[in-house]
Each structure stands twice: as C-alpha cells, then as structure tokens.
Amino acid sequence: MKHELPKLPYAYDSLQPHIDAKTMEIHYTKHHQAYLDKLNAALEKHSKLFEKKVEELLADDLKAVPEEIKAVVRNHGGGHANHSFFWEIMTPDIKAREFKGDIAQAIKDEFGSYEKFQEKFSETALNRFGSGWTWLVLNNEKLEIVSTANQDSPLMEGKIPILGLDVWEHSYYLKYQNKRTDYIKEWWNVVNWKKVNEIYQGAIKK
Secondary structure, eight states: OOOOOOOOSSOTTTTTTTSOHHHHHHIIIIIIHHHHHHHHHHHGGGGGGGGSOHHHHHHHHHTTSOHHHHHHIIIIIHHHHHHHHHHHTBOSOTGGGOOOSHHHHHHHHHHSSHHHHHHHHHHHHHTOOSSEEEEEEEETTEEEEEEEETTOOGGGGTOEEEEEEEOSGGGTHHHHTTOHHHHHHHHGGGBOHHHHHHHHHHHHTO
C-alpha cells in the first residue's frame, strides 16, 4: 500500500501569527506531497517495501533498502517522515502548549532548566548550515540535541526523535525572509508539549 499524506491536525491559519497560513499550505501541499510522490515512485520498483512503515525503511542507515533506491528513500522518505512528525508536534491548542509532564522533568534534569534547553536548541537550529533540521532525541535513554542535514532523520542513526524543527528556508521564508532567528523564536510558541510528552513516554517504554 502506497504511503499517504497524513491529515493535517489543524487548519492552515491555526498557527498564526507565529507561522502564516500560506507557508503552512505550501509546505504541506507542495513540499510534503512532493517528498511523498517521489518516495512512492521509488518504492514501486521494490513493491514489497510498501509493507514497511517509512520509519522502518529509514532505520539503521536504511539497511532494508536496496542500494539503487537508497538515496531517493533517504531524501524523500526522510522528508515524508520528518514532516509527518513536524505537523504533529505543533498545535493551536493553548493548553497543549504547556511545558509539563515527564518530558519537562527530563529536560530539566538533562539541561538544567527549560531556558537552558531552549537556548541550546535554538542556537543549534540557528547554526545549522544550509538546509536541515534540529532535534531533541532519545539516544540510549539519554536526551540529546542534534542537527541533521537536508532530510536526514535521527532514525538513521538509531536515535528516537522527540522534538524537531525544520530549518529549511521553505518553512519560514515567506514570513521571515532570511531572519531564521525570528522564525525559531516564534516557533516555540506553537510547540505541542502534550504530544511531545506522549512521544517521550512511548520512547522510554521501548
């Protein structure tokens, strides 16, 4: 069964003024759809791979993927997985944005405070050269902040994404132009900490 575009859990304009409606619409319907279409096209050559979730395809540096389509699955499967994750960890729900739960305590334990964590994460995102992502991951029960190039996923290195920020220019340029700092600052206002906490709780039980 071909991979499908996940339903966006809110309207395009729901994250305004932090993320504008036009960026959300283009990001979701054009960029994400393009990754999905190219992933499905590549997998048609090895249709048995449709039985696997995209996260399984990316795991262990794409071990399950034939060499001839590995680069396409890396780029476009990564793009599909990363964006599917990204939509889920943002929300217009004010209550869901509250920083609390097991993940809040774990972040405080690892980084000293929410402010120190936010500062380090934001700095990593700002310093990502070119296109890519910044992540909070679980690596052998330890929380880490990492950055990946292009559409690479932490799953490729055996790390579990807990929180992720897209810093490709297409994710912010319509509203913020070259001011990535402003985009990062505003993005913190829409983080769905309730969902992030659920992801973290599921990850530590594995």
